[in-house]
Amino acid sequence: MGKKEELLQFCWNQVNVRTERLKEANTALQESLDSETKNTAGDKHETGRAMVQLEQEKLAQQVQELDRVKGILKKIDITKKSTKIGLGSLVTTSLANYFISVSCGTFTLEEKPVYCISMESPIAKLLVGKEAGENFVFNGATHSVLTVG
Numbered sequence: 589m590g591k592k593e594e595l596l597q598f599c600w601n602q603v604n605v606r607t608e609r610l611k612e613a614n615t616a617l618q619e620s621l622d623s624e625t626k627n628t629a630g631d632k633h634e635t636g637r638a639m640v641q642l643e644q645e646k647l648a649q650q651v652q653e654l655d656r657v658k659g660i661l662k663k664i665d666i667t668k669k670s671t672k673i674g675l676g677s678l679v680t681t682s683l684a685n686y687f688i689s690v691s692c693g694t695f696t697l698e699e700k701p702v703y704c705i706s707m708e709s710p711i712a713k714l715l716v717g718k719e720a721g722e723n724f725v726f727n728g729a730t731h732s733v734l735t736v737g
Contacts (some may be wrong), residue, residue: 592666592678592737595687599661599704602692607654614647657690660706665690671736673715674697675707678737681715683729688712 621640662677673679679686684703687695691706705712715726715733722733 589699590666592687594675595678595702595704596661596664596666596676596689598695599687599689599692602704603654603657603661604689607651610647610651610654614644617644617647661688666701671719673718673733673736677715678702678735679715679733680735680737682732682734684731686711686715688715 617640620635621644660675666676668676670677673688675688677688679688684698685697687702687704689704689705691709692704694701694703696702707713709715710728714726718724718736718737719731719735724731724733730734
């Protein structure tokens with residue numbers, strides 16, 4: 589498996605773990621709502637139902653966000669060769685390594701950390717469109733783009 593394949597698989601795994609957590613949370617909320625329904629009526633009952641429904645709405649928003657993230661992951665073509673940084677690029681700079689994909693943490697590749705970042709992140713906004721040999725300033729430090737894969 590190539591470097592970018594490993595990174596993309598890592599991102600998918602992270603998103604799938606989040607999806608499973610949301611499903612489990614939704615199941616627990618549904619069970620809670622069912623038990624609230626079986627309880628006696630009254631203000632406490634209504635408050636409990638309202639709280640559960642608010643939590644369900646929050647979960648629904650998180651599911652929508654995960655669907656958006658999955659859509660971005662599906663667009664990543666790791667076979668595409670480009671000298672310019674864009675979605676799916678593996679970038680080595682003088683200070684760090686980045687996989688331009690979705691925000692899903694750090695992956696260790698060949699004993700070095702690679703930060704999986706979204707196109708919307710501040711550092712990605714500075715990186716996109718750059719090529720090897722170009723410099724940029726982030727948080728007061730000058731970075732050099734060493735490689736773009």
